[in-house]
Amino acid sequence: MTVNIMVVEDEIIIAMDIKERLKKLGYTVPAIVASGEKAIQKAEEIQPDLVLMDIMLKGAMDGVEAADIIWNRLRFPVVFLTANTDIKTIERAKKTQPFGYLVKPFEEKELYTTIEIALARHQAEIEIRKALEKEKELGELKSRFVTMVSHEFRTPMATILFSAGLLEKYQSIWHEEKKMTHIHRIQTAIEHMTDLLNDVLVVGKAEAGKLEFRPAPMDLEGFCHQLLEDIKHADKECHPLELTIQSAVSNACMDENLLRHILTNLLSNAIKYSPQNSPVQFQLLCQDGQAVFQIRDAGIGINPEDEKQLFEMFHRGTNVGNISGTGLGLTIVKKSVDLHQGQIAVESEPGVGTTFTVTLPLNLDSQIS
Known part of the structure; x- marks a missing residue:
């Protein structure tokens, strides 16, 4: 699987060197940009798997600000590249939730390790997000299921209790036709609940991939x-x-x-x-x-x-x-x-x-x- 990495670096010689290193390591570099504004625009356009972002960029927007927008708006992982290691810069960079931090100059081994860890972490976060969304969806379905069952069962159960109570109280004085009317009401209510349970079982089997198909x-x-x-x-x-x-x-x-x-x-x-x-x-x-x-x-x-x-x-x-x-x-x-x-x-x-x-x-x- 091809991994596309966008490089954001305003020194063209350094940018080309990084590109060659990435290609040597088996990555693809679809774009090199030199400003934070261009990085945001290009990231939205090419949808990279990862962004290598220089912190100190020329122009109104530095790499930290650009990385913050790229991650929070577009959800592409960012690894910072910088020769600046002062505490203030690092604290600003940390707030953007970067996936790695490489200090120039760096070796190819460091570059490869940082990128692979960043990609693995990003994939893990995607899986966790999917699992959480699925759990939320299941929770909502359970809530709707409980609401539906309680609502749909309430009327037939009330019918059964009411008719059964009347039969118990008046069975000795009612004629057969009156008794049969309430017996039929009970039967109809039970059939309704049975149909409901059958529908729930069919859907449950289908969701679990166990609904049999026998032409x-x-x-x-x-x-x-x-x-x-x-x-x-x-x-x-x-x-x-x-x-x-x-x-x-x-x-x-x-x-x-x-x-x-x-x-x-x-x-x-x-x-x-x-x-x-x-x-x-x-x-x-x-x-x-x-x-x-x-x-x-x-x-x-x-x-x-x-x-x-x-x-x-x-x-x-x-x-x-x-x-x-x-x-x-x-x-x-x-x-x-x-x-x-x-x-x-x-x-x-x-x-x-x-x-x-x-x-x-x-x-x-x-x-x-």
């Missing part, structure tokens, strides 16, 4: 028909659902479980975010070795500012209001599409509706042999 031959048309019937039953016929299949499919090979995650989430969202009796259209088109699934609704739509975060965990649209949800469904959809090596696209207009288009390879036999 196998399947009856794609029959699958879509049965899925739509299941969705209609769950929706209690509150929305007109229409399935259109264009061209016959005889050789589909997909992961049926992941495909169910994709289509169930998209169809459920289309229903959930659409007014009652608003139509939802489900279309399947097979051509050129691909299956194209399109789900169109006339619901609340997606605000433009939400589209960039659409598939992020726990993200929910700013216009969903009091409509319940976990922010996990579309994350599962995206990860399932990716495992199929497919694509997903969305077109939406707030107040008009949304169309999701999922394109998957129709036959993955060659990828599982």
Whole structure:
């Protein structure tokens, strides 16, 4: 790997000598500049791996001031070169968090050792920064997860406790129909919590790289028909659902479980975010070795500012209001599409509706042999 080192030195003979030494040691010198102002401009332009900076530069800005800007604004490591070793200068230089300090004249061995240590330290700091950012991100995700779970579990648990309490109190005087009403409410609440836990498990497996992808031959048309019937039953016929299949499919090979995650989430969202009796259209088109699934609704739509975060965990649209949800469904959809090596696209207009288009390879036999 080539290491690019920019040299900042206003004595041209010294600068050329340093350049030759660096080249001899295997480094590349993309630029030599003679002033602090030029050093900042050139560093931003060429993005060096390290800057060798003379402290005593001609002009309004010395090397210490230039190094401070290069590090704090651009985050490129700086090693100072100087013949000046007075305490005041060293204290000023220390405040810029330099990655090394070479006193002229220096040997090639000193130059090489200082540069390698500076590069290693900089790389270590990058890794630490990434780890801290990841830890912060995980902390935020945990917080959002706890908030989501506590919120989503509260309503069904309250339903279960309320119905169970009524059954216990009035079971001897209620007729069977009244009892069954509350039993069904309990069952529905438990199903909701089970679905939530299943979503959490799927996302957890996907994040850990353990979500299995098992494509196998399947009856794609029959699958879509049965899925739509299941969705209609769950929706209690509150929305007109229409399935259109264009061209016959005889050789589909997909992961049926992941495909169910994709289509169930998209169809459920289309229903959930659409007014009652608003139509939802489900279309399947097979051509050129691909299956194209399109789900169109006339619901609340997606605000433009939400589209960039659409598939992020726990993200929910700013216009969903009091409509319940976990922010996990579309994350599962995206990860399932990716495992199929497919694509997903969305077109939406707030107040008009949304169309999701999922394109998957129709036959993955060659990828599982």
